[in-house]
Amino acid sequence: MYYIHAISSISHQQTFDLEFIHNDLQKLTPESPLLVPEFIDILPPTALRRLSAILKISLTTALKCLNESAFDGIVVGTGLGCLQDTEKFLVTINNTTSDVLSPTAFIQSTHNTIGGQISLFLKNHAYNMTHTQNALSFEISLLDGITLLNEGKNNILVGAADEKIPFLELLNEDLIKTDYPFTSIATFFNLKKEKSDRNVLVKDVLVLANSKKDINEVILRFLEKNQCDPTNLTKVYHSDLEISLSTEKVNYLDFTGYNYAASALAFHIGVSELSEIPGTILIVNSLVKKDLGLILIERC
Amino acid sequence: MQIFITGYGVISSIGLNVEENYNSLKNSKSGIKLTESTVFKNYKVANIQYSNEELATMFKLQTKGSRTAILGMIAAKEAFKDHELSSEIRTGLISGTSVGGMDLTENLYKDYLKGNLRADEYKHHPSGVSTIEIAKELGLEDCFLNTISTACSSAANAIMQGARLIKNNVLDRVIVGGTDALTEFTFNGFRSLMIFDEEWCRPFDNTRNGLNLGEGAGYIVLESEKSLKLSKSKAIGVLSGWNSSSDAYHQTASSPEGYGAILSMTGAIEMSGLGINEINYVNAHGTSTPNNDLSESHALKTVFENDVPPFSSTKSYTGHTLAASGGIEAVFALLAINNGVLYPNLNFSEVITETQLTPQLLFEENKIIKHVLSNSFGFGGNNSSILISGLN
Amino acid sequence: MSELKEQLKAQIIEQLNLENLTPADIKNDMPLFGEELGLDSIDALEFIVLLEQNYGLKITNPSEGKDIFFSVDSLAAFIEKNKA
Numbered sequence: 001m002y003y004i005h006a007i008s009s010i011s012h013q014q015t016f017d018l019e020f021i022h023n024d025l026q027k028l029t030p031e032s033p034l035l036v037p038e039f040i041d042i043l044p045p046t047a048l049r050r051l052s053a054i055l056k057i058s059l060t061t062a063l064k065c066l067n068e069s070a071f072d073g074i075v076v077g078t079g080l081g082c083l084q085d086t087e088k089f090l091v092t093i094n095n096t097t098s099d100v101l102s103p104t105a106f107i108q109s110t111h112n113t114i115g116g117q118i119s120l121f122l123k124n125h126a127y128n129m130t131h132t133q134n135a136l137s138f139e140i141s142l143l144d145g146i147t148l149l150n151e152g153k154n155n156i157l158v159g160a161a162d163e164k165i166p167f168l169e170l171l172n173e174d175l176i177k178t179d180y181p182f183t184s185i186a187t188f189f190n191l192k193k194e195k196s197d198r199n200v201l202v203k204d205v206l207v208l209a210n211s212k213k214d215i216n217e218v219i220l221r222f223l224e225k226n227q228c229d230p231t232n233l234t235k236v237y238h239s240d241l242e243i244s245l246s247t248e249k250v251n252y253l254d255f256t257g258y259n260y261a262a263s264a265l266a267f268h269i270g271v272s273e274l275s276e277i278p279g280t281i282l283i284v285n286s287l288v289k290k291d292l293g294l295i296l297i298e299r300c
Numbered sequence: 301m302q303i304f305i306t307g308y309g310v311i312s313s314i315g316l317n318v319e320e321n322y323n324s325l326k327n328s329k330s331g332i333k334l335t336e337s338t339v340f341k342n343y344k345v346a347n348i349q350y351s352n353e354e355l356a357t358m359f360k361l362q363t364k365g366s367r368t369a370i371l372g373m374i375a376a377k378e379a380f381k382d383h384e385l386s387s388e389i390r391t392g393l394i395s396g397t398s399v400g401g402m403d404l405t406e407n408l409y410k411d412y413l414k415g416n417l418r419a420d421e422y423k424h425h426p427s428g429v430s431t432i433e434i435a436k437e438l439g440l441e442d443c444f445l446n447t448i449s450t451a452c453s454s455a456a457n458a459i460m461q462g463a464r465l466i467k468n469n470v471l472d473r474v475i476v477g478g479t480d481a482l483t484e485f486t487f488n489g490f491r492s493l494m495i496f497d498e499e500w501c502r503p504f505d506n507t508r509n510g511l512n513l514g515e516g517a518g519y520i521v522l523e524s525e526k527s528l529k530l531s532k533s534k535a536i537g538v539l540s541g542w543n544s545s546s547d548a549y550h551q552t553a554s555s556p557e558g559y560g561a562i563l564s565m566t567g568a569i570e571m572s573g574l575g576i577n578e579i580n581y582v583n584a585h586g587t588s589t590p591n592n593d594l595s596e597s598h599a600l601k602t603v604f605e606n607d608v609p610p611f612s613s614t615k616s617y618t619g620h621t622l623a624a625s626g627g628i629e630a631v632f633a634l635l636a637i638n639n640g641v642l643y644p645n646l647n648f649s650e651v652i653t654e655t656q657l658t659p660q661l662l663f664e665e666n667k668i669i670k671h672v673l674s675n676s677f678g679f680g681g682n683n684s685s686i687l688i689s690g691l692n
Numbered sequence: 693m694s695e696l697k698e699q700l701k702a703q704i705i706e707q708l709n710l711e712n713l714t715p716a717d718i719k720n721d722m723p724l725f726g727e728e729l730g731l732d733s734i735d736a737l738e739f740i741v742l743l744e745q746n747y748g749l750k751i752t753n754p755s756e757g758k759d760i761f762f763s764v765d766s767l768a769a770f771i772e773k774n775k776a
Contacts, residue, residue, distance in 0.1 A: 095413075106492050116681055131448060140446050170419060
């Protein structure tokens, strides 16, 4: 069994440092700000001056998931990686006329900077992986976390993060076409074989890419495989899809905004809900058409 | 459970396919050179001398994509050429890349910063999209796709990821490796780190002064025993060990003693159940930076208890192909095993003072090469080693 | 010389994003790579950028920088010595 222990998110909702995050969710508007804690109380001086927003929110939420023993694996999913530093270095290349270039943005532009910063901060020498498959990056990271537990490891940090930069908003209508505001999100949690107080577990995760299959049929087969009668589902969280199940359905994009890590925040919302009231929740992510991620979480 | 290798494909500055790459390795023909392009200033690079359009025509590609995706399609198609898709074999693709569609994005940004945005062209940018483009060219649908982005260890980690998903019964067969195009972004990035050598790189040499950047792609096909029975593919090797560990020392530099490298090499060897004296060749990470090669030399001496097997860095041929290097070098490992050869480490003349290790200096034939360890270390501290073995 | 040192301190704060510091916090003889500022080898590369972009001085080998970047005093001395 794959149990969820500590979990932490920073987003445009009140999510950081709260036991339950599902009760006070607000429908986001383009003006909803990213709600960050005082980093100065949490991060060391070098991190404060050098790290971009995605690195700060990732490191901060990851540190909330620490327990007494070192992680046996750190798994990070990010769809677009460190966009702010990538853009900064692109601007540097274009605007610098002298022979030398400032290296910091380049160093921190690679996707694995998130996991690298976490391992560096914790002096953790374990498995450290970065998955980037657009909006499926979180589901793939969760699958990797489960695989690590199957391989005999126990204390795993799994998370996903993506950041908004103004450039993304310029792509709307031409490329992205969304009615939801662009956001920044970091969600990290601790996955273990041992039961946690909240007693919420990941039942299964499915990743299907470049797919022409009917989402509703895939969902039914996924539930069947997990011996889960659709009528027993408490709730379905989805990325603005037509879901044919008669269960209560919630479009999570209203609360997460448009972000490749949105399903990670939806996962946190679901975990929060089950931590209060037992049940089974399905998270359906098809933010990028043709890609489908399914996560089934449960508390008996 | 054994993980069989049933195909390989590669494109790099020393050849457009496996055979061309092998001939260059055999003839000590490096792909690193000065180019006429002003982009790379006076630095030597190991680029592939064909444009995207030329490559698409030469290899009859049906799918459009970034240069990273195009190189990936070419090598992945070669790896998968003797295979067929089947509904009975769950087949996936896991590709490593560090730049994704950056070759297109950096041009787009040039115009955008002048006030002209071509928004639609950004669609190739995400690294995950390059993998989808490769999958489309292979005809893969309704499948598991993933992209690994751990800088220079990306392809090695993709190979490892594929093996793990087969072992965990998520997949039966998977195409794994990596691809990276040479871009202005990475060229300038490494220039900003001041780790380029203006001369030909000299891995493990006392006078080494930095790396030469390259581009390319390399993939192998992994299959479970069940898949092998159904596909009737011919196995050309097995993936016998793997490990990924974190150096956790510095944002860009390796620890002086090579702690992360020791963990990854030891982990891969232990997993295979082999003794250290059974490793016949190490394809080193060997970027030729002062820091990597010293750190890796120390790690090699520690892991092999001062009795280091023949080792070399083929980056003296291909340049550093970043996320692709682990894939390209996995292909080279299979060629070493199946042809019984060792590759020279070009441009070497003087041992590193601190470690006194001499790499393999000649192309040698008629060797018995059963087990090859391949190292890939990424900045950010991602250290990975994979162990490829011949069939018993 | 003291004007140059004050100018350098402001440039260091900007180049390295040391937002919580003022020039007065950086003493002329304080080791820049000591514990107080917590600078590392990435910052050393930023110093190379600072010297080239503001003073036109080139350092091609990062290892040359160790003595030059020791303190504001040594940086100022290097700039004075190499001024055209």
